[in-house]
Amino acid sequence: MKRISLLKIMAFGVLALVHTACENAKYDVIDNLVYINEASTSKTKELTLTEGTTRTSLTVRLVNIINQTIKANLFIDESVLDAYNKKNETNYKMPPKEYISFPESVTIEAGSVSADPVNVDIKSFEAEGGAQYAIPISIKNVEGGIEKSESSSSFLLVLVKPLKQAVPKLTWYNGMHAAPEGAWGLALPNYTLEWWSKVTSKSGNGGYTKNNQAIINSGGSGTELYIRFGDLIYSENGSYKNNFLQVKTMGSQFDTGDPTKGKGLEAQKWYHFAVSYDAASGTTLLYQNGTVVASLSSSIGQPMNIDQFQMISSGEEYFPDFCEMCQVRFWKVTRTVNQIKKSMYTEVDYTDKNLLLYLPMNEGEGATILHDVTGNGHDVEIGNSNLGNENRQKVTWETYSFAQ
Structure with missing residues (x-):
């Protein structure tokens, strides 16, 4: 009888630990957000273009570390550029998309707070009639139940051609x-x-x-x-x-x-x-x-x-x-x-x-x-x-x- 009781106590303990872990994971998800690190301090960055290819980087991260892997997609979000132009009375245009490259998928490994930096490469292109250009990048399709930060999920690279x-x-x-x-x-x-x-x-x-x-x-x-x-x-x-x-x-x-x-x-x-x-x-x-x-x-x-x-x-x-x-x-x-x-x-x-x-x-x-x-x-x-x-x-x- 004592042996059965001990086994029951051990089983209940394991179940409690599992339940607690599940609850913690759930709360980690609820209390967390995915965002672009650079957008947390400024919504734009001026990038001076050079001959050939110009490179900069962005970092996607979490507010808190959790014990599961998170995946998110990045994309060119022209609505962000439209909103910026309207608010600031500017007329930035999108460069031809074939001159822009960056990984569309990023992964934050379990136990990490951020993904590896994402390289954004812009090949040289001819400006059209003195136009000024900018690249709007946003997060979408976050997997794992994590929401994206509405205030820091988009970032605008303003391209400066000397x-x-x-x-x-x-x-x-x-x-x-x-x-x-x-x-x-x-x-x-x-x-x-x-x-x-x-x-x-x-x-x-x-x-x-x-x-x-x-x-x-x-x-x-x-x-x-x-x-x-x-x-x-x-x-x-x-x-x-x-x-x-x-x-x-x-x-x-x-x-x-x-x-x-x-x-x-x-x-x-x-x-x-x-x-x-x-x-x-x-x-x-x-x-x-x-x-x-x-x-x-x-x-x-x-x-x-x-x-x-x-x-x-x-x-x-x-x-x-x-x-x-x-x-x-x-x-x-x-x-x-x-x-x-x-x-x-x-x-x-x-x-x-x-x-x-x-x-x-x-x-x-x-x-x-x-x-x-x-x-x-x-x-x-x-x-x-x-x-x-x-x-x-x-x-x-x-x-x-x-x-x-």
């Missing part, structure tokens, strides 16, 4: 205007104008050798938008300094800062500049390399009238240096500082509805037309402001990479 292009070297005899000359007829309550430029003297030593080297002349009746290097306002040891950018607009002027106080521009160095205007506040901002360096207040409600768009326009007497320029973009909206910073080192979508004019200026050796890629018809013939000059279309080109 700007690399041929750039023309321009001087006074290349003076030009965008078509049609004097017939734009625009009254803009908001605008942003941006570009890259570099100034070098004809001798190759130094630059900014003259005042009033006008790189852009726009504006129209009642307003002005005249942008130049140098004016006779800053001097040192009896000599005027010309290594600053000045914007004349709305009956006044402002600039990038006093060169005699350490704010001068360096010759033979690339700078990104932007000018933005908002009529509702009467505020014009001047940016240098993505940072506001000056502001100007004018009458509230005054639109900017635009009748023309000239470049390298101040003639032989006032434009002796070479100016390399590219990525000239004229928007009909006031771009934010984040938008300006974000797109400085990349192209932007040629079809963006807010672009009035976009001259990448990347045509290369032998080109005589700089194309407005927006489709708005503001193409530029190099030298068309100096039709009688035999050198008007004489331009050399050099390829540059623009990277942060």
